[in-house]
Amino acid sequence: MKLAVIGTGYVGLVSGVCFAHQGNEVVCVDKASEKIEMLRSGGVPIYEPGLKELIQTNTAAGRLRFTTDLADAVRLADIVILAVGTPSLPNGEADLSFIKQAAREIGEAINGYTIIVTKSTVPVGTNEKIAAILAECTDQPFDIASVPEFLREGSAIHDTLNPDRIVIGTASELAREQLTALHAPLTSNILVTDIRSAEMIKYASNAFLATKISFINEIANICEKVGADVTKVAEGMGYDNRIGRSFLKAGIGYGGSCFPKDTQALIQIAGHVDYEFKLLKSVVEVNQDQRYNVIRKLEAILDNLQDMTVAIWGLAFKPETDDVRDAPALEIIQTLLERGASVKAYDPIAAANFSKLLTHPHLEYCESKEEAARGADALCLLTEWKEFADIPLPELERLLRKPILIDGRNVFREEELSQTSFIYYSVGRPSLS
Numbered sequence: 001m002k003l004a005v006i007g008t009g010y011v012g013l014v015s016g017v018c019f020a021h022q023g024n025e026v027v028c029v030d031k032a033s034e035k036i037e038m039l040r041s042g043g044v045p046i047y048e049p050g051l052k053e054l055i056q057t058n059t060a061a062g063r064l065r066f067t068t069d070l071a072d073a074v075r076l077a078d079i080v081i082l083a084v085g086t087p088s089l090p091n092g093e094a095d096l097s098f099i100k101q102a103a104r105e106i107g108e109a110i111n112g113y114t115i116i117v118t119k120s121t122v123p124v125g126t127n128e129k130i131a132a133i134l135a136e137c138t139d140q141p142f143d144i145a146s147v148p149e150f151l152r153e154g155s156a157i158h159d160t161l162n163p164d165r166i167v168i169g170t171a172s173e174l175a176r177e178q179l180t181a182l183h184a185p186l187t188s189n190i191l192v193t194d195i196r197s198a199e200m201i202k203y204a205s206n207a208f209l210a211t212k213i214s215f216i217n218e219i220a221n222i223c224e225k226v227g228a229d230v231t232k233v234a235e236g237m238g239y240d241n242r243i244g245r246s247f248l249k250a251g252i253g254y255g256g257s258c259f260p261k262d263t264q265a266l267i268q269i270a271g272h273v274d275y276e277f278k279l280l281k282s283v284v285e286v287n288q289d290q291r292y293n294v295i296r297k298l299e300a301i302l303d304n305l306q307d308m309t310v311a312i313w314g315l316a317f318k319p320e321t322d323d324v325r326d327a328p329a330l331e332i333i334q335t336l337l338e339r340g341a342s343v344k345a346y347d348p349i350a351a352a353n354f355s356k357l358l359t360h361p362h363l364e365y366c367e368s369k370e371e372a373a374r375g376a377d378a379l380c381l382l383t384e385w386k387e388f389a390d391i392p393l394p395e396l397e398r399l400l401r402k403p404i405l406i407d408g409r410n411v412f413r414e415e416e417l418s419q420t421s422f423i424y425y426s427v428g429r430p431s432l433s
């Protein structure tokens with residue numbers, strides 16, 4: 001099939017590349033000319049394992065190309081996929097300006113029957129608005145469909161090629177047939193539904209996962225007070241098929257470009273129909289507070305952070321990505337700086353993006369985990385990159401001025417730590433002092 005993918009970010013680029021890999025002819029469009037230039041010259045604007053190789057193979061095979069010319073790409077396409085951003089507005093609602101602008105541009109360009117698919121996460125009713133914009137801009141026949149995206153950054157290629165399910169929301173028989181055929185090589189688990197339910201499935205899924213995270217984080221906080229170990233509690237819970245093992249890892253809370261904005265947006269969606277989503281509001285509140293446990297634990301040990309040097313390992317909101325949007329590290333580091341500490345930060349991939357959001361005279365970005373730890377009064381681990389777990393603890397002890405370790409992701413084991421003199425606080429597990 002001939003596809004145009006509008007928006008070449010984490011979702012659009014990965015989806016476009018994977019559809020090309022399936023043998024489709026794909027044109028990826030972005031209005032950011034520097035992204036397109038980079039992609040055309042063999043570079044990749046985001047970090048995602050395996051992506052570069054797949055781009056190379058599929059561009060070489062002539063199935064994948066990149067352009068800033070939306071109209072040209074749309075005119076050649078049978079199916080146009082919208083994958084532009086839907087960030088949060090200050091009141092928590094989804095900002096639909098990129099969606100509406102792209103819909104206008106698509107409407108002005110289509111020159112024959114086209115299926116317009118929304119992959120971006122959009123509030124219930126948005127696809128109908130897209131259809132209205134398209135109808136204002138063109139007399140050509142078209143159908144719309146909502147096909148929400150569930151990939152996870154860091155394993156986006158694997159998730160796209162092996163999805164748990166594909167949801168197709170459409171009222172059109174032709175769109176249903178075409179989109180089922182497009183996705184059939186990926187999975188047999190295809191749910192066809194109405195557009196509004198498809199839009200809601202995406203928000204409900206993210207809200208549920210966020211709820212699991214906040215739930216286990218609260219259990220962890222209680223475990224700390226009653227002397228239980230949350231990793232054992234989660235394991236014991238996870239064996240129950242009704243509960244499942246995933247998303248029961250206690251830590252410093254969720255971040256990233258989806259859960260924070262999608263939970264806020266769903267609270268707004270509910271509010272617009274006079275429904276107060278009390279549970280989800282609490283999930284957000286718990287998550288917001290959880291990151292401050294790192295500061296509270298540091299202060300419990302050091303009393304005062306003024307003039308202390310704190311090493312930070314991990315800036316991305318999770319491993320294997322360079323995405324720092326709404327990463328808990330942002331607020332944690334800001335708070336440390338506000339309380340008078342100096343910060344030495346290291347992340348294997350995400351430091352360049354992070355430094356675009358946060359600079360400060362007392363914030364130093366380091367080239368290695370060892371450099372960040374050297375001479376620091378304490379170390380906080382915020383992202384569970386594998387290389388952090390691999391460091392021999394006696395070596396880490398020698399690097400730090402004081403052997404204080406706040407492990408925000410429960411990476412280290414008590415057996416290893418008990419051989420050292422570390423003062424160690426993790427999340428929901430017994431501390432060592």
Ligand code: NAD
Binds near residue numbers: 085086101119121
């Ligand atoms: P992103 O910010 O990485 O990429 C969006 C891209 O769209 C940008 O490169 C931007 O320049 C481009 N763009 C905006 N308007 C355009 C236009 N008119 N024409 C051409 N290009 C345009 O966003 P993302 O992380 O890929 O997310 C995209 C959507 O997918 C969002 O709605 C998000 O909620 C959803 N989603 C994201 C993920 C994820 O893990 N990132 C997962 C599932 C769903």
